[in-house]
Amino acid sequence: EIVLTQSPGSLSLSPGERATLSCRASQSVTSNYLAWYQQKPGQAPRLLIYGASSRATGIPDRFSGSGSGTDFTLTISRLEPEDFAVYYCQQYGRSPWPFGQGTRVEIK
Amino acid sequence: QVQLQESGPGLVKPSETLSLTCTVSGASITSYYWNWIRQPPGKGLEWIGYIHYTGTTSYNPSLKSRVTMSVDTSKNQFSLKLSSVTAADTAVYYCASTVQYWGQGTLVTVSS
Numbered sequence: 001e002i003v004l005t006q007s008p009g010s011l012s013l014s015p016g017e018r019a020t021l022s023c024r025a026s027q028s029v030t031s032n033y034l035a036w037y038q039q040k041p042g043q044a045p046r047l048l049i050y051g052a053s054s055r056a057t058g059i060p061d062r063f064s065g066s067g068s069g070t071d072f073t074l075t076i077s078r079l080e081p082e083d084f085a086v087y088y089c090q091q092y093g094r095s096p097w098p099f100g101q102g103t104r105v106e107i108k
Numbered sequence: 109q110v111q112l113q114e115s116g117p118g119l120v121k122p123s124e125t126l127s128l129t130c131t132v133s134g135a136s137i138t139s140y141y142w143n144w145i146r147q148p149p150g151k152g153l154e155w156i157g158y159i160h161y162t163g164t165t166s167y168n169p170s171l172k173s174r175v176t177m178s179v180d181t182s183k184n185q186f187s188l189k190l191s192s193v194t195a196a197d198t199a200v201y202y203c204a205s206t207v208q209y210w211g212q213g214t215l216v217t218v219s220s
Contacts, residue, residue: 044210095166099153
């Protein structure tokens with residue numbers, strides 16, 4: 001069973017800054033089937049990235065995903081006010097399909 | 109446009125069985141794996157499991173003994189049953205396709 005560990009737990013940044021979020025897997029993720037989601041209060045999660053680096057439909061290009069094997073990164077190049085939220089990773093290459101514990105991106 | 113809608117009781121008594129159904133529109137139930145995910149108030153996302161239209165399932169090991177999922181291809185629906193619930197099962201329950209499409213979520217409270 002793969003365990004996903006996200007770091008940091010929270011990130012305090014200003015609009016316009018760059019955010020770098022990490023997701024580390026306890027075992028290699030099959031075919032890099034790693035997704036990133038954004039969740040705002042009272043809303044369902046929204047898919048940002050799938051397959052480690054492919055942006056979902058309608059996702060701005062300031063969001064990018066990278067990595068392979070056990071180490072993955074979500075980068076937000078320039079934070080917009082609407083980007084302050086909680087971000088989760090999930091692997092879906094081998095069952096079970098756990099989520100990481102989340103990273104909260106807060107306004108500084 | 110793919111839409112998912114959860115339905116079921118919002119209040120379940122301790123020791124009883126939680127039952128939810130997800131209705132899929134805009135996509136065939138024969139596409140994707142269909143998931144249930146939950147989120148206790150103020151906490152993170154927990155994957156409960158998935159079902160494929162062929163009947164193949166995979167469950168979270170921590171919940172496996174209490175979870176049953178089923179699919180009804182004629183209605184384009186899939187369902188979740190979670191038995192012997194306690195207050196710790198109080199959460200927003202989401203249905204979702206493989207990564208892409210999510211329902212809005214439904215709050216289920218376990219209380220007498």
